[in-house]
Amino acid sequence: xxxxxxxxxVAEPFAVELKRAGLGATGxxxxxxxxxxxxxxxxxxxIIMGVFVLGALLADLITxxxxxxxxxxxxxxxxxxxxxxxxxxxxxDIYSRIVYGARISLAVGIGSTLLGCIFGAAIGLSSGYLxxxxxxxxQRVIDILQALPLLVLALVMAAALGPSLRNTIIxxxxxxxxxxxxxxRSNTLALRELPFVEAARAIGMSEFRIAVRHVLPNTLAxxxxxxxxxxxxxxxxxxxxxxLGLGIPEPYPSWGRMxxxxxxxxxxxxxxxxIFPGAAISLTVFGTNLxxxxxxxxxxxxxxx
Amino acid sequence: xxxxxxxxSALKKHFPVRKGLLRRSTGTVYAVDGVSFNVMPGExxxxxxxxxxxxxxxxRTAMRLIEPTSGSIRLDGKDVTRxxxxxxxxYRRELQMIFQDPFSSLNPRMKAGDIVGEPLRVHELxxxxxxxxxxxxxxxxxxxxxxQMQSFPHEFSGGQRQRISIARALALEPKLIIADEPVSALDxxxxxxxxxxxxxxxxxxxxxxxFVAHDLAVVEHISHRVAVMYLGKIVEQADKRKVFGNPxxxxxxALLSAVPLxxxxxxREKRILEGDVPSPMNPPSGCPFHxxxxxxxxxxxxxxxAFREVAPGHEAACHLYGVIGSENGIAQGxxx
Numbered sequence: 056x057x058x059x060x061x062x063x064x065v066a067e068p069f070a071v072e073l074k075r076a077g078l079g080a081t082g083x084x085x086x087x088x089x090x091x092x093x094x095x096x097x098x099x100x101x102i103i104m105g106v107f108v109l110g111a112l113l114a115d116l117i118t119x120x121x122x123x124x125x126x127x128x129x130x131x132x133x134x135x136x137x138x139x140x141x142x143x144x145x146x147x148d149i150y151s152r153i154v155y156g157a158r159i160s161l162a163v164g165i166g167s168t169l170l171g172c173i174f175g176a177a178i179g180l181s182s183g184y185l186x187x188x189x190x191x192x193x194q195r196v197i198d199i200l201q202a203l204p205l206l207v208l209a210l211v212m213a214a215a216l217g218p219s220l221r222n223t224i225i226x227x228x229x230x231x232x233x234x235x236x237x238x239x240r241s242n243t244l245a246l247r248e249l250p251f252v253e254a255a256r257a258i259g260m261s262e263f264r265i266a267v268r269h270v271l272p273n274t275l276a277x278x279x280x281x282x283x284x285x286x287x288x289x290x291x292x293x294x295x296x297x298x299l300g301l302g303i304p305e306p307y308p309s310w311g312r313m314x315x316x317x318x319x320x321x322x323x324x325x326x327x328x329x330i331f332p333g334a335a336i337s338l339t340v341f342g343t344n345l346x347x348x349x350x351x352x353x354x355x356x357x358x359x360x
Numbered sequence: 361x362x363x364x365x366x367x368x369s370a371l372k373k374h375f376p377v378r379k380g381l382l383r384r385s386t387g388t389v390y391a392v393d394g395v396s397f398n399v400m401p402g403e404x405x406x407x408x409x410x411x412x413x414x415x416x417x418x419x420r421t422a423m424r425l426i427e428p429t430s431g432s433i434r435l436d437g438k439d440v441t442r443x444x445x446x447x448x449x450x451y452r453r454e455l456q457m458i459f460q461d462p463f464s465s466l467n468p469r470m471k472a473g474d475i476v477g478e479p480l481r482v483h484e485l486x487x488x489x490x491x492x493x494x495x496x497x498x499x500x501x502x503x504x505x506x507x508q509m510q511s512f513p514h515e516f517s518g519g520q521r522q523r524i525s526i527a528r529a530l531a532l533e534p535k536l537i538i539a540d541e542p543v544s545a546l547d548x549x550x551x552x553x554x555x556x557x558x559x560x561x562x563x564x565x566x567x568x569x570x571f572v573a574h575d576l577a578v579v580e581h582i583s584h585r586v587a588v589m590y591l592g593k594i595v596e597q598a599d600k601r602k603v604f605g606n607p608x609x610x611x612x613x614a615l616l617s618a619v620p621l622x623x624x625x626x627x628r629e630k631r632i633l634e635g636d637v638p639s640p641m642n643p644p645s646g647c648p649f650h651x652x653x654x655x656x657x658x659x660x661x662x663x664x665x666a667f668r669e670v671a672p673g674h675e676a677a678c679h680l681y682g683v684i685g686s687e688n689g690i691a692q693g694x695x696x
Binding site: 249250251253254255256257258259260261264269272273354355356357 | 420423425445448449452453456457459460461464465466467468469478479482483512514525528532
């Protein structure tokens with residue numbers, strides 16, 4: 056009797072479906088376990104980035120010293136029980152400065168990368184998909200953006216608008232736009248000729264929806280790789296801008312400036328001034344790269360089992 | 361006899377060839393050059409011809425994926441040739457397409473169920489649970505399991521992917537499906553399954569097909585009527601039995617004699633065409649086939665043969681059945 060029950064026939068494939076989608080009975084915990092098993096490196100990247108982001112958010116709770124407080128008695132103090140990572144030449148606690156610096160460095164890195172990718176994707180997609188005069192104009196705009204030297208741009212922006220976090224993010228994002236736009240445009244040119252785009256048109260889908268639903272998702276893999284590489288570069292670029300007084304104004308801590316202002320002078324006499332901010336930057340770059348690789352695989356259905 | 365589902369008359373699609381810095385037009389490809397045909401309800405009309413004869417361009421133009429240069433397309437008696445995208449939208453439900461390549465005609469990042477359900481979303485026919493149930497029903501109709509709705513295209517074989525394509529085309533319940541070489545990318549054993557699926561669906565739903573192909577064995581199996589294309593023009597059109605049993609145009613005769621016979625002891629007259637297909641950028645004067653025709657005679661070189669009924673229910677464009685045609689647009693009688 057149980058075999059002829061209509062409910063049983065439907066329920067069985069539905070449970071299979073849910074299981075395939077990684078949902079259902081296995082739940083969130085099962086999903087995380089699956090992620091860790093399939094992408095152990097991606098999980099490591101997630102943990103690294105999670106620690107940094109949490110540290111930045113909870114900076115007030117996990118530090119004792121004010122990152123801006125100078126103390127001449129502590130100048131160039133080596134790491135000790137009270138100051139785990141030592142103090143810099145002005146006697147400021149390096150651990151506190153790194154934790155607070157995460158706010159600025161991550162904001163600059165993530166903010167400028169996102170901004171550059173969003174504008175680059177919009178320009179690249181419309182340019183490649185629409186073609187014709189839109190393509191012509193977009194390509195010239197990209198040539199202009201690419202010709203702008205970063206330092207001159209940042210200099211002009213800092214002179215006109217004053218150095219600030221927002222202006223730093225914008226200045227670093229602009230040179231990213233052309234590379235993202237070119238990658239997306241070239242992929243779009245190939246994709247728009249494929250039959251599945253034609254099929255969407257035959258269904259009567261609007262060109263905008265075709266571009267966003269069918270073309271854009273298929274162009275993202277190289278952009279994710281580009282973006283994760285860019286995130287680390289952005290943090291270093293911010294360092295050089297800040298060093299020239301064009302980035303984050305003194306005395307706010309950023310990893311890049313902590314590294315650049317002490318690298319030449321103190322690397323031999325007080326290496327902890329260089330090692331700890333350097334390690335923070337390297338770990339962030341490493342973490343985003345691991346995360347980016349895992350993300351690229353997860354977003355590609357062909358890589359899934 | 362009811363009215364045709366699709367009426368194409370004097371359809372032309374010419375592609376300008378642009379070269380150089382100023383993109384000056386240096387020539388024209390006459391891909392489709394004055395083609396007329398009708399597709400009746402529940403009927404399969406096959407378009408056959410060799411590569412590059414304009415079959416696929418014709419299919420895409422009839423589908424309004426490419427803008428025609430001139431001529432008209434009527435869907436259920438309504439002229440849709442010049443409708444805007446938006447105005448075309450309701451007619452898309454009548455007319456759907458299946459593509460040749462089962463690997464690139466499905467978005468690799470979408471689940472099979474979403475691909476088949478997309479037409480329902482675009483036309484706002486159903487959503488949520490109801491849409492899922494309709495997609496599941498479509499999957500069953502084309503011989504797939506509803507559980508496969510969650511799979512991605514790369515998890516399917518070529519034949520299964522073509523079934524997904526068919527399900528997507530069926531989602532809008534069209535009257536006519538234009539199939540552009542739907543089986544030529546598949547293994548022979550799978551071809552038969554897909555062809556039989558198409559024929560079953562035709563019986564169940566009263567579908568019409570415009571079936572573009574170059575495989576004559578497949579065409580003979582599925583069609584009711586056959587139109588033979590050469591260099592952008594239809595040269596012969598008739599009931600399947602007439603075209604295969606008594607081909608009138610020399611090009612059709614040559615095409616049919618090229619089909620391998622299963623019995624090697626059976627001998628038949630072979631007509632091997634000489635030369636290559638002329639460039640569609642510079643088609644020959646007069647009859648487009650005269651450069652390769654074994655029966656060529658004087659009027660063929662200058663007079664374009666008229667496409668007309670040369671035997672009951674059997675149309676062809678050939679001077680062997682009386683010289684009727686036009687030279688430089690001036691009509692010529694039999695007196696020539």
